[in-house]
Amino acid sequence: MKIILGIDIGGSTTKIVGLKPDGALISTMMVRAYDQLTSLYGALGNYTDTNGFSLHDVEKIFITGVGASYIHGDIYGIPTVRIEEFSATARGGLALAHAKEAVVVSMGTGTAFIHAKAKEYMHIGGSGVGGGMLMGLGRVLTGSSDFETICSLADGGDLRNVDLTVGDISKQDIETLGMDITAANFANIRDYATDKDMALGLINVVLQTIITMSAFACRGLSVNTVILTGALTQLRKLPEIIDMCRSIYPINFIIPENAVFATAVGAALHFEDHK
Numbered sequence: 001m002k003i004i005l006g007i008d009i010g011g012s013t014t015k016i017v018g019l020k021p022d023g024a025l026i027s028t029m030m031v032r033a034y035d036q037l038t039s040l041y042g043a044l045g046n047y048t049d050t051n052g053f054s055l056h057d058v059e060k061i062f063i064t065g066v067g068a069s070y071i072h073g074d075i076y077g078i079p080t081v082r083i084e085e086f087s088a089t090a091r092g093g094l095a096l097a098h099a100k101e102a103v104v105v106s107m108g109t110g111t112a113f114i115h116a117k118a119k120e121y122m123h124i125g126g127s128g129v130g131g132g133m134l135m136g137l138g139r140v141l142t143g144s145s146d147f148e149t150i151c152s153l154a155d156g157g158d159l160r161n162v163d164l165t166v167g168d169i170s171k172q173d174i175e176t177l178g179m180d181i182t183a184a185n186f187a188n189i190r191d192y193a194t195d196k197d198m199a200l201g202l203i204n205v206v207l208q209t210i211i212t213m214s215a216f217a218c219r220g221l222s223v224n225t226v227i228l229t230g231a232l233t234q235l236r237k238l239p240e241i242i243d244m245c246r247s248i249y250p251i252n253f254i255i256p257e258n259a260v261f262a263t264a265v266g267a268a269l270h271f272e273d274h275k
Helices: 038-052 067-071 087-095 130-140 147-155 193-220 238-246 261-274
Strands: 004-009 013-019 025-032 058-064 079-081 099-107 113-117 121-126 182-184 225-229 252-254
Touching: 004 038, 004 067, 004 087, 004 261, 013 038, 013 261, 025 038, 058 087, 058 130, 079 113, 087 099, 087 113, 087 121, 087 225, 087 261, 099 193, 099 261, 113 193, 121 193, 121 238, 130 147, 130 193, 147 193, 193 225, 193 238, 225 261, 238 252
Parallel strands: 004 058, 058 079, 099 225, 225 252
Antiparallel strands: 004 013, 013 025, 099 113, 113 121
16 A cells, blocks of 8 residues: 655654545654654654555655745655645635635744635634744743643633733623623733733734634635644634634634644645646
C-alpha cells in the first residue's frame, strides 16, 4: 500500500497525517520540538513506527508550514512537494468540515483568515491575536506561559471579576446584546481577582477577538460558515464562547474533528493534483 504523508512544520510543533490511496485518513500525530528539523524527522520516524509501516511504503510527502522553508530537497529520497500554507489550511478545513465554502480560520501562534471555496482560496488577512499572545500575556498575568496550565487555571475563573459586561453599564439589553455580553475586556478587574480569573479573561479576549473578526469576514464576503482550525481549537472554553457569540452573529461556526491537523490534512490532499 502506497501512503501519502502530509506534514505541517510549525515553530514549536510538527503535525503529521497519513492518507491511503483513496484519501482515507490513517491517523494523526503531533510532536513538539523547538528545532524544525528535529521536529520533522522525529515526527516522521515516530509516525511510521507507530503505524507499522516503513518509509518504503510512502509514495510522496507534502510539507507545509513556516518550518518547511528549512527543508531542501526530498526527505529520505521520497518525492517531497512543498505546499503553500494558506492553500493547505483552506483545503483541509473544507475537507474536514465537509463544506463547499467558508471562512477558514487558522488559530495558531497568530491567526489567519482564509476564504475557501472548492480548490480556490483567498487569504483575507490575519491577526497577531492568537496562541502567542495567550502564552506571552499568560506569563505576565498568571506567572505561567504553559498552555495547559493557563487552561487549567481558567477552568476555575470568574469573568465577573475581570470583564465589564453590558449588565454592568445598562439596566436592560442593548438591542442584540444581552446583559452577559462583554462590553470591555479587562475593564472591571477586582482587587480580589485571582490568577484563575485573569487566565479566563485572557482566553476570553483572545477567542472573542478571533470569533468577532471571523464574523466580520463572513459579512464582508456574504458567507455564513466559519471553520475553526489549529491549536487553539483545543481550548475548552471555545464552544461556550461560540454559543454566546451566536446570539450576536447568526453564523454557523464549525470545529471539525481533527481540527488541529487541518493544515497537514490539506497538504496531503494536494496529492490529488500530483497524480
